[in-house]
Amino acid sequence: MFQVNEVEPNVFRANLLNENDINSYIQLHSIQTKTSWCIFSSKQSTRYVCRKVFVCHHSAFQKKNIKENVKGKSKNTNCLAKIDITIKLTTKDTCKKDPYVKDGLPAIITFTNAHNHTLTSGEALSFLRPTDDIRCMFNGYFTSGLGISESIKIHEEKVELKYGINSTELANAHVNPKYRTVRYWYDEWKKIHLGPQNGDGVFQVSIWNNTFIYY
């Protein structure tokens, strides 16, 4: 089980301990976000356990130039999306300097979310960042038995009461999340509370307080 905590925008600390863990994590991430990644570089050093950089499979890396791609079969869109994973050494010194290493999260995962092509909804939604508070409120609505539309209605009424009926907050996705975001939250909530809805629930991903937990 991997624990992946967001420590700043697009930077996560995780309990990946070796190259195998990195590969398993990328596999899970690819399934979850419906993306594909190619290994761009893989290095070992005395300064860290290992570092691996992955680029989106729509990147230009090891692919035909767009102009040469006359048949249009190449996946190359010059996509610049990247995942950079470094696992720091766990030593007395690094534990002292880096509290995350001390807490068993020696891996630093940095995402460059620069896809220049259509993303599947799974990935697009995973990069939406409505505030955690709002998501917690919606989990509360779901727990008290409300469905998606009912929760949105109740929430909108709350936003109206707080900010006024003509407020910009009503249109602000951070305060008043879009239907598809709420539906995604609801599906995730259901997976945790009611179990997977289909037979292929091989693993589940739950996101609480910016912590991704892969089972």
Ligand SMILES: [Zn+2]
């Ligand atoms: Zn891409």
